[in-house]
Amino acid sequence: MKKILTLILAFIVIGSLFALPGCKDKDDGNNSNGSKEEGKMIAGRAMMITDKEVMETILQNDRRWLGIASMERTRGGRIYASYHTGGTKEGATGPEIENTTYIVLTKSDDDGNTWDNVALAVGIIEDEVMGDRYSPALNAILWTDPDGRLWFGFTPDFYGDFISYASVCEFPDRQTPVFSALREIGEGAVCSNPLVTSDGRWLFSTYVPDYLSSFSNYWGNLVLVYESTDKGENFRVIGKADSGHRPDFAQEPMLIEKEDGTLDMYMRVNAGIAKSQSFDGGKTWTVGVLYFPGPSTRFFIQKLSSGRLLLVYHWQSTGRSHLTAMLSEDEGATWLDSKLLLDERRYVSYPDASVGEDGNIYVVYDRERGALNHEVPGGAREVLIAKFTETDILQGRLVTSGSFTKKVIQKATGNGVL
Helix, strand or coil: CHHHHHHHHHCEEECCCEEEECCCCCCCCCCCCCCCCCCCEEEEEEEEECCHHHHHHHHCCCCCCEEEEEEEECCCCCEEEEEEECCCCCCCCECCHHHCCEEEEEEECCCCCCCEEEEEEEEEEEECCCCCEEECEEEEEEEECCCCCEEEEEEEEECCEEEEEEEEECCCCCCCCCECCCEEEEECEECCCCEECCCCCEEEEEEECHHHCCCCCCCCCEEEEEEECCCCCCCEEEEEEECCCCCCCCEEEEEEECCCCCEEEEEEECCEEEEEEECCCCCCCCCCEEEEECCCCCCEEEECCCCCEEEEEECCCCCCCCEEEEEECCCCCCCCCCCEEEECCCCEEEEEEEECCCCCEEEEEEECCCCCCCCCCCCCCEEEEEEECHHHHHHCCCCCCCCEEEEEEEECCCCCCC
């Protein structure tokens, strides 16, 4: 273990160091992750490991669970995908990195058949009460900006304080991609791609457990909207949205711009997907209303070049099964009858998608990630990928050459059982 720590110190990319308040006004004092005594300070930092030897040393440990995938296909056709693993369950934290939830970033140059590790992301807490330890990395985004740069964003959990970071790769199709030092986006967990508006602004959305936030006075249901007008060099909060579903707070928001300039925000809530709207560019938002009943889990929604909306979610299911791709031709008012079933099995969840320059749609998701108490113990612990087109969705089946579903791209094989 000393060798691993020495190598990590030698080959890490570190974001800014910052202080977290040790006690919040609304803290109930029951935080199970550690003491937050009045006046105590916690320093946290995000970390990316890019050295191959370090990554392979960490990844050779038994991985008991795996899931929560994200992906992006570059302009050159390379696929980047990330997934969460480490520790005994989601959100695990400990003094060693193998006890902690971390994110693995991988790439494929052959349409998802083989994969090469690129980086590993995690957080570090320097706590004068509990001692130094790793902190879990939550969520991840992979996004190609208008200049072709690849953004890799993630959120360390510093004892319940969510701070989002991103690293940028200028040339993601080069044989050896190089990622920048981490930059801070802001408070909250980022887990969906930014929206580039018709007037050129970049809008990032994060979700925050409100009792930890400095931006509101009520409990729960808080989404922050960040704006960048200088291609991601700086970010500022311009608005916040309420899911309208207390005591549940909104999670995993996604943004769509309609033809008339209205911004639609879709949010995960306990009853399915809620929707809020902004008519002033993101500064103010309507209280969310239930939009699409279903299971409480992540979904994916995006406007395609055809003008249609793509939604990947669980169709006619109260649980995490029947993951389905569907299209709307009226900006989400209705969804076409023809749908493409991607995976009918139980415990398939958390889709993320990317649309290639050639029109192919790629979706990654997990199956039986092995980290949830209601799943089969152990489980499949897989990340899978599907590839299809709008034509396939309209036909309700795979008719395009090269389309496929249920291709396993990552699998955990550790012997641990929750």
